[in-house]
Amino acid sequence: xxxLVTVLQTLAEGKVAISNEQVKVYRDSFTExxxxxxxxxxxxxxxxxxxxxxxxxxxxxxxxxxxxxxxxCALSHENRLVLNQYFPYTVPQAFGTEIAxxxxxxxxxxxxxxxIETIKPYRVKPILAQQSxxxxxxxxxxxxxxxxxxxxxxxxEGYKDGYGADGDHIKLExxxxxxxxxxxxxxxxxxxxxxxxxxxxxxxxxxxxxxEKLPAATRDYYYETYFNKQFDVNGLEIDYDKVDVxxxxxxxxxxxxxxxxxxxxxxQNAEKQIDFEISIDETETITSPAAHFFVANELIRRGVxxxxxxxxxxxxxxxxxxxxxxxxxxxxxxxxxxxxxQYFGYKLSIHSGSDKFSVFPSxxxxxxxxxxxxTAGTNWLEAVRVIAAINPELYRRMHVHALEHFEETLQYYHxxxxxDTIAPLEEQTDELLPAYMNHDAARQLFHVTYGxxxxxxxxxxxxxxxxxxxxxxxxxxxxxxxxxxxxxxKHLELLGL
Ligand code: ZN
Numbered sequence: 001x002x003x004l005v006t007v008l009q010t011l012a013e014g015k016v017a018i019s020n021e022q023v024k025v026y027r028d029s030f031t032e033x034x035x036x037x038x039x040x041x042x043x044x045x046x047x048x049x050x051x052x053x054x055x056x057x058x059x060x061x062x063x064x065x066x067x068x069x070x071x072x073c074a075l076s077h078e079n080r081l082v083l084n085q086y087f088p089y090t091v092p093q094a095f096g097t098e099i100a101x102x103x104x105x106x107x108x109x110x111x112x113x114x115x116i117e118t119i120k121p122y123r124v125k126p127i128l129a130q131q132s133x134x135x136x137x138x139x140x141x142x143x144x145x146x147x148x149x150x151x152x153x154x155x156x157e158g159y160k161d162g163y164g165a166d167g168d169h170i171k172l173e174x175x176x177x178x179x180x181x182x183x184x185x186x187x188x189x190x191x192x193x194x195x196x197x198x199x200x201x202x203x204x205x206x207x208x209x210x211x212e213k214l215p216a217a218t219r220d221y222y223y224e225t226y227f228n229k230q231f232d233v234n235g236l237e238i239d240y241d242k243v244d245v246x247x248x249x250x251x252x253x254x255x256x257x258x259x260x261x262x263x264x265x266x267x268q269n270a271e272k273q274i275d276f277e278i279s280i281d282e283t284e285t286i287t288s289p290a291a292h293f294f295v296a297n298e299l300i301r302r303g304v305x306x307x308x309x310x311x312x313x314x315x316x317x318x319x320x321x322x323x324x325x326x327x328x329x330x331x332x333x334x335x336x337x338x339x340x341x342q343y344f345g346y347k348l349s350i351h352s353g354s355d356k357f358s359v360f361p362s363x364x365x366x367x368x369x370x371x372x373x374x375t376a377g378t379n380w381l382e383a384v385r386v387i388a389a390i391n392p393e394l395y396r397r398m399h400v401h402a403l404e405h406f407e408e409t410l411q412y413y414h415x416x417x418x419x420d421t422i423a424p425l426e427e428q429t430d431e432l433l434p435a436y437m438n439h440d441a442a443r444q445l446f447h448v449t450y451g452x453x454x455x456x457x458x459x460x461x462x463x464x465x466x467x468x469x470x471x472x473x474x475x476x477x478x479x480x481x482x483x484x485x486x487x488x489x490k491h492l493e494l495l496g497l
Contacts, residue, residue, distance in 0.1 A: 025039060037053055038052075046075070049073040050073075089162065090151045092150070097370070102127065104119075106128065110480065112149065112154070117157070120159075128150040128165065138451025166186040166188055169279065189258075196250060199250060218253075231293060231297075238290050259278050281310045310348075310372075313330060320443040320444050334362060334366055352374070360495045361494055382483040397464070409451075417445060
């Protein structure tokens with residue numbers, strides 16, 4: 001037994017190669033349960049957990065017994081569940097409304113260690129697993145893969161301050177049920193299917209006609225509650241004329257019913273605390289402060305407690321680039337949205353929040369640092385930047401393929417890059433390739449083609465880029481980590497968290 005512990009201790013110092021292979025040891029992962037000891041290591045084949053001991057934890061982990069010194073445990077789903085059982089810090093948890101949270105979706109399953117290092121000095125909790133159904137489909141990954149990768153990252157980093165897992169932009173009840181059964185701690189309910197998109201284009205008399213179809217009691221309720229009423233929301237005045245009442249009722253009525261149903265069926269009865277976010281952002285209709293107040297006020301009346309709410313802000317929050325629009329108007333509305341959120345006691349949520357550097361300072365200021373902000377693809381762009389710097393040949397092939405297939409992505413993403421502004425690849429020296437990731441159109445080109453690039457295969461069924469891409473990143477973990485610390489760190493710095 002002593003010799004096993006010695007091996008483990010030596011491993012923790014990063015000095016030992018097993019079976020003559022070079023082994024990288026993740027010292028921060030070292031952990032004990034009674035007399036069993038675990039540490040994460042990586043050899044030429046894979047990352048795995050070395051377990052030493054003879055107790056219940058050791059016995060529970062599945063793996064190949066290594067003669068003389070322990071067990072080689074794969075980063076499998078079943079071993080993740082064992083870690084969850086013995087080490088509560090590896091289980092996703094809810095954070096409520098008293099501290100900021102940041103969604104850090106990790107499309108590759110490689111970014112979380114860098115994300116953890118980034119957020120450590122800030123007043124924010126990481127939601128490490130956050131993947132929309134769209135992203136899962138485009139990358140051929142499952143929700144289980146995402147949750148496993150997050151838990152192993154937390155274990156690897158020895159990060160014990162808690163993390164969350166978001167079932168992101170879920171619309172259907174069957175998906176809600178499934179995500180909750182897997183242990184998510186955060187649910188983002190996407191109500192866009194319940195929000196009407198036709199009201200901006202039809203006439204007032206047609207809108208009134210639609211309203212007449214609602215039950216009389218419902219119409220009376222909305223009139224009595226909102227028509228010609230003044231609401232003082234911590235100094236912000238909100239009122240509604242007749243058309244406002246009708247429009248809000250028609251726009252959000254069904255979404256409110258659905259949210260109430262989901263809350264009372266799934267969130268209130270969940271086995272553990274769940275951060276519940278309602279998103280009304282993925283619609284054509286900009287959420288005015290009055291509409292936001294209407295939705296929030298109705299949620300409270302129905303006994304629905306949300307942790308955060310994502311309005312659709314004015315201007316554009318396109319993926320991977322800075323805010324587009326009138327910053328003065330944005331700040332004015334943001335301030336109102338923040339006041340309303342604070343009044344009702346939940347956090348304002350900012351979606352597509354990566355790279356919005358010009359508006360981060362005002363977001364931080366008006367929310368008093370209590371917000372939820374989602375980022376996703378920006379860590380993929382940082383991975384591409386690392387590839388451009390370290391493996392220029394691979395980058396060049398990906399760049400060409402992305403340009404050829406860009407059109408196909410427009411069915412999933414609303415972005416408007418001018419691809420003509422991207423400097424011709426053949427004129428760039430290798431040293432200049434990483435600079436593409438500073439160029440808006442090139443960023444967006446890569447931002448939306450991730451699924452195509454990571455799943456592209458040649459005629460023999462071999463991946464065109466995926467294997468080389470992962471190999472380069474795996475061999476250069478520290479470069480990727482540093483890139484994330486720099487880029488995501490800039491977000492947190494400007495948000496003032
Ligand atoms: Zn959204």
